[in-house]
Amino acid sequence: MSTETQARRGTAAGPARRRILDTAAALFYAEGIHTIGVDRIIAEAGVAKATFYNHFPAKDELVHAYLCEQYAFQRGVVDRLREASVSSGNTAREALLAIYDHMIDYGNSPAFRGCPFINAAAEYPDPAHPVRAAVAAHRAWFRALMTELLTAADDPTPERTADILIMVRDSLAVGCDLDDPAALRTTTRDLLSRVLAGPRTDA
Amino acid sequence: MSTETQARRGTAAGPARRRILDTAAALFYAEGIHTIGVDRIIAEAGVAKATFYNHFPAKDELVHAYLCEQYAFQRGVVDRLREASVSSGNTAREALLAIYDHMIDYGNSPAFRGCPFINAAAEYPDPAHPVRAAVAAHRAWFRALMTELLTAADDPTPERTADILIMVRDSLAVGCDLDDPAALRTTTRDLLSRVLAGPRTDA
């Protein structure tokens, strides 16, 4: 099969599959995974049921694809932020803070409803479920990213501080959904200022 | 109706209602709320369906009761911890750290599956739903508790630091479920040491 055909209506990138994934992502994120039925996704995506089950043999496959796309999306955002930071001549510490500023902005957007991975994990408690593996992959990526930036920023204990920054990320996602996200802007910056220079020696 | 009768099999404290609440709490927490059907609660509690719907007119009422009990339970635990701390002559700061140590222990228990309130909120995104109100009440209590202890511990900015400690709590709950809870013991203590003496002036 020619690549030209694939680009137009190939199995891997057909417009139906895209529509399914986009509507599923919006619905899963906004209303939860278990509450959204396949019928609703089909109706809102304007897709036949057979087409849906042709692209995704089971609902779980769609859920997994949804998380994989979220993962890729976040990596893309971070990559662009880092490039912008590098081309501006920023330090690694400034690049790291830019990532958190972006997360705070995102948490303040009206559609924000928490971290898709944390929310999915709450709905899939079984550690052996593929959803949990997707969540773990995303977390491993973020941990490595933090460690790398902290090392470049000459943090005295990059792995340790990275673990702390993951905690900051998680609490930011939870708090922006459950508390006042505007207040968390100040709180998070304060927290980062207390965290980013290493453990205290004067306490 | 005499209180004696109530104690034995009264409407407010019948053993059937207790069994329903206990099994529902265990199942909701371990496997999620939407995934647990009323039939399963009824079967595992050994209760007739009519009895269930007599005590809880709808499943949502049971969910709400489940969260209210969790709230009461946590308040009880904290109250006992504070009393123990006071009778040991501990400072407010030590009492606060004891609460976090207890949360870390809890997060390291094998049955730990995250914070029941955060998990419930993930399953009930609608801000107008009673579940969200129960979550907000619990968070308001915890914020007030932190502020009180920090004020007693002479923290220079108790409200601000309290907001940060809520973030620490949330990330602890998420992380103990999704990451290695044993590692979070060290990480959290490190984080608290960086946080608890106020914002840095040397950075």
Place this chain on the structure above:
DNA sequence: CAGAGACTAGACAGATCTGTCTGGTAACGT
């Protein structure tokens, strides 16, 4: 003893969910 109230057992209705299957349309490549 008689009545009230909590409880059990389980059928039942109606909706919804996942997944399958049939049948038809339209665009493409050979």
Place this chain on the structure above:
DNA sequence: ACGTTACCAGACAGATCTGTCTAGTCTCTG
């Protein structure tokens, strides 16, 4: 022109979910 393939429309099966209802038991109270 023909076959392939992606797609649409919708019926259907089987399970499961919430909630209602009937009928009967048991225990305590008056």
